[in-house]
Amino acid sequence: MGSFSIWHWLIVLVIVMLVFGTKKIGNIGSDLGKAVKGFKDGVKGEEEKAAQSDKTTIDVAAKEKDKSGN
Numbered sequence: 001m002g003s004f005s006i007w008h009w010l011i012v013l014v015i016v017m018l019v020f021g022t023k024k025i026g027n028i029g030s031d032l033g034k035a036v037k038g039f040k041d042g043v044k045g046e047e048e049k050a051a052q053s054d055k056t057t058i059d060v061a062a063k064e065k066d067k068s069g070n
């Protein structure tokens with residue numbers, strides 16, 4: 001009674017198909033895939049920017065100027 005059989009899942013699937021339609025379900029899957037790909041590209045881009053900023057940093061030592069003008 002606690003678990004669903006394959007017939008229960010098939011009935012749920014048919015009801016979902018009737019409510020949303022096959023085209024809308026396909027669009028949801030496509031949009032979800034694009035969102036995941038965009039997220040991965042964004043994370044990868046941030047990692048690359050962090051690596052590049054480490055390479056372009058210039059360390060400069062500051063010296064204090066004498067009050068006598070030297």
